Amino acid sequence: xxxxxxxxxxxxxxxxxxxxxxxxxxxxxxxxxxxxxxxxxxxxxxxxxxxxxxxxxxxxxxxxxxxxxxxxxxxxxxxxxxxxxxxxxxxxxxxxxxxxxxxxxxxxxxxxxxxxxxxxxxxxxxxxxxxxxxxxxxxxxxxxxxxxxxxxxxxxxxxxxxxxxxxxxxxxxxxxxxxxxxxxxxxxxxxxxxxxxxxxxxxxxxxxxxxxxxxxxxxxxxxxxxxxxxxxxxxxxxxxxxxxxxxxxxxxxxxxxxxxxxxxxxxxxxxxxxxxxxxxxxxxxxxxxxxxxxxxxxxxxxxxxxxxxxxxxxxxxxxxxxxxxxxxxxxxxxxxxxxxxxxxxxxxxxxxxxxxxxxxxxxxxxxxxxxxxxxxxxxxxxxxxxxxxxxxx
Numbered sequence: 020x021x022x023x024x025x026x027x028x029x030x031x032x033x034x035x036x037x038x039x040x041x042x043x044x045x046x047x048x049x050x051x052x053x054x055x056x057x058x059x060x061x062x063x064x065x066x067x068x069x070x071x072x073x074x075x076x077x078x079x080x081x082x083x084x085x086x087x088x089x090x091x092x093x094x095x096x097x098x099x100x101x102x103x104x105x106x107x108x109x110x111x112x113x114x115x116x117x118x119x120x121x122x123x124x125x126x127x128x129x130x131x132x133x134x135x136x137x138x139x140x141x142x143x144x145x146x147x148x149x150x151x152x153x154x155x156x157x158x159x160x161x162x163x164x165x166x167x168x169x170x171x172x173x174x175x176x177x178x179x180x181x182x183x184x185x186x187x188x189x190x191x192x193x194x195x196x197x198x199x200x201x202x203x204x205x206x207x208x209x210x211x212x213x214x215x216x217x218x219x220x221x222x223x224x225x226x227x228x229x230x231x232x233x234x235x236x237x238x239x240x241x242x243x244x245x246x247x248x249x250x251x252x253x254x255x256x257x258x259x260x261x262x263x264x265x266x267x268x269x270x271x272x273x274x275x276x277x278x279x280x281x282x283x284x285x286x287x288x289x290x291x292x293x294x295x296x297x298x299x300x301x302x303x304x305x306x307x308x309x310x311x312x313x314x315x316x317x318x319x320x321x322x323x324x325x326x327x328x329x330x331x332x333x334x335x336x337x338x339x340x341x342x343x344x345x346x347x348x349x350x351x352x353x354x355x356x357x358x359x360x361x362x363x364x365x366x367x368x369x370x371x372x373x374x375x376x377x378x379x380x381x382x383x384x385x386x387x388x389x390x391x392x393x394x395x396x397x398x399x400x401x402x403x404x405x406x407x408x409x410x411x412x
Contacts, residue, residue: 022053038369045072048393050374059401061375063390066208066240066350069267070312070321071392077270080311084304093122093303094296101306108313109278112249114258119284122276122301126239126265127155129275130202132295133261134159136279137200137233139294140286147181147194147201147232151210151380154202154237154263163202165210166380186216191226200233200261201226205251208240211352211381212345215255224257233283239265239275240350243313244322244391247329247348270312272305321391325349331395332387335402340409351387353405358382360412367408373401 020028023039041053048071050058063069070077084101091097106120121136123129134146148154148163155161161170162177165185170176181198183190185207194201201223207213227234236259241251245267248254252262260283265275287294316322325348332351336344343354355361361383365375378384385405389397 071390084307119281143199153209209379211384243267270308274305352384
C-alpha cells in the first residue's frame with residue numbers, strides 16, 4: 020500500500036475529499052511534496068509556524084531537551100526548568116496581572132480550562148461568547164463557538180451559554196452578575212478576519228468589570244505577532260482577566276495555555292484539589308521549543324516587519340474579482356462571491372504551488388496567514404499567482 024492509501028484507510032478523516040498532499044519537507048515559508056514540488060505556504064499550519072518551518076534555534080532546543088528528559092510528570096507538582104523558563108518569558112512580556120500560566124496540550128484545552136476557572140472563581144455558571152467565534156472542537160469549546168451548523172450535530176452541549184453579536188454594544192447588556200465569563204477572540208479569525216469596532220472592546224471590558232465577570236480573550240490565532248503586535252489586545256488598550264494561547268505558542272510543537280492572575284488561578288488548587296489537570300500540558304520538549312520560538316521572535320524583531328508585509332500584500336492584490344480584503348497584520352481574508360468560486364481559486368493555487376485554504380465561518384473567503392518570516396519576494400510571487408488564477412474565473 021502507498022502512504023496515500025494508508026492515509027485514506029487508517030487515518031481519521033475530517034472531510035470527504037482531503038487534499039492528500041504528501042509533504043516530506045518544510046523550510047522557511049516553503050513546503051515540498053514527495054515529488055519534489057515546491058509550495059509557498061500561506062497557511063503556516065494555521066497560524067502555528069509564525070517563525071517559519073525548520074527554525075534552527077527551535078530544533079537545537081528540542082534536541083537538547085530530548086537528551087535531558089522528555090516526559091516525567093507535568094501536572095504542576097514537579098519543578099521542570101523548560102516550563103518555568105517559558106512561563107517567566109511569557110509573563111515578562113505580558114501585563115503584570117497576567118502572571119500565572121497553566122500549560123495545556125492544545126488551544127481547545129486552554130479554552131476548557133478557562134471555562135472551569137471562571138466558574139470556580141466566580142461561583143457562577145453562565146458563559147457568554149460571540150456568534151461566528153471559534154474556540155476549539157472539544158465539547159465545552161464547541162458549546163461556545165458561534166455557529167449552529169457546527170454545534171447542532173453534537174447536542175446536547177453545555178447549558179447556560181449565551182451567544183451574543185460581535186461588535187454589538189446593545190448585546191453587552193446581556194452580561195450580568197450571573198455571567199461567569201465572556202470569551203471573545205480579540206480579532207475574529209474563522210469569521211474571515213473581523214475586527215472589533217472602535218471602543219467596542221473597551222465597552223466589553225467595562226461591562227465585565229462592572230458585573231464582576233471575567234473577560235477571557237482568545238489569542239490562540241492572533242497571538243505572537245500575527246496581527247502586528249506581540250498580543251492583539253495591545254492595539255485596543257485593554258487587558259483581559261484570562262488570556263488563551265495556542266498554535267504558535269509551541270513553536271511548531273503541540274502546546275496551549277491559559278494565563279491569569281495568580282489569585283484567580285489558585286482557585287483550581289482546592290475544593291476540589293487537582294481541580295484541573297492534564298497529562299501532557301506543558302510537556303518539557305514542547306515548552307523548550309516554545310521558549311526558543313518566542314525568544315527568536317523577540318530577538319530578531321520579526322514583528323516590526325508585519326505591517327510592512329501586510330501593506331505589500333494589499334498593494335499587490337488589487338483585482339476587480341476580489342470583492343473585499345479584510346486584514347490586520349498577516350491575517351488576511353480575500354472574499355469572493357461564494358464558496359464554489361473560492362474553492363476553484365484555492366485548488367488552482369495549489370496546482371501552481373501556493374498552499375492556502377478557507378475559513379470555517381466564511382467559506383467564501385481565502386485565508387492568508389503565512390509565516391511571519393515570509394520574504395517580500397515570496398509575497399510578490401504568491402500575489403502574482405493569486406491574480407493570475409482570479410483572472411481566469
